[in-house]
Amino acid sequence: MKNVKKVIALEARLKKCKNVVTLGVQPNFSNYSRREADLIRNAEKIYYPSTFYAELFDAVGKKTFPSYHNYKCVQDKIKQTALFNLLEIPHPRTRVFYGKRQKASICEHFQFPFIGKIPRGSAMGRGVYLIRNREDLESYISRTNAAYIQEYLPSDRDIRVVVIGDRVVHAYWRIAPPGEFRSNVAVGATISLDPVPKKVLDLALDTAQRCRWDDVGIDIIKHDKNLYVLEANMKFGKEGFRKAGIDYIKLMESMIENGQI
16 A cells, blocks of 8 residues: 555544545534644545535535435435335335324234334344234334334345445345344344345345445345345445455455545
8 A cells, every 4th residue: 555645534434444544523623623624625535424524525516435325314214215215126115104193004004014113323123123013013103203114024034235336345145043033143143155146236236326325235135036125224234244254444445546436
């Protein structure tokens, strides 16, 4: 990495990259030193700017990685579902219910069992519930203002496809532990590096490109011979990379150096 021009990042995701200077995310722009502020102003692109600064940089026309479109949908399942429906991307049937009157009608639209999710801010399998009866439903409703309800498509595994820039950099299966309906590694799922079908990779890349996401883990499930995009994760974990022997930091250093991101 000698004599390689360094890029500027705010969030710490690339802190270990040798060609990245990480400045941190300050709650006030005025908290940055004069030198730091000038580095930000003069940078052609800012890497991992945070949701707050991504919006500001987009407003003034400064490029970021990931794109502002990534940040608009971070941990927001409601926006993701609306976008999938708008673009006719295959996605489990999902509805959002607000207020007591709408929530009281959930069982008119879905039959038990179905899935309830905390629609904003949840990740790694947290905030996802298999709702088998009215007692489960009442318990779930008490936890969230907006009820995000999704049809249950039984499967013991899903596929995580990671898209960075304009290409798929990794894909792997996540197999749920016995008795668990979720296939998140954080809840005990195991990673399998068995080959992922090309049609799955194509669906993930098409989804990322049409949604204008350039740093994302797309979760896909196969049910009754059909493929469905479950959701997008902009803060995906690295365990799948480690399992495959992929050095994520070196990958990102290379993609930055080669102008791929």
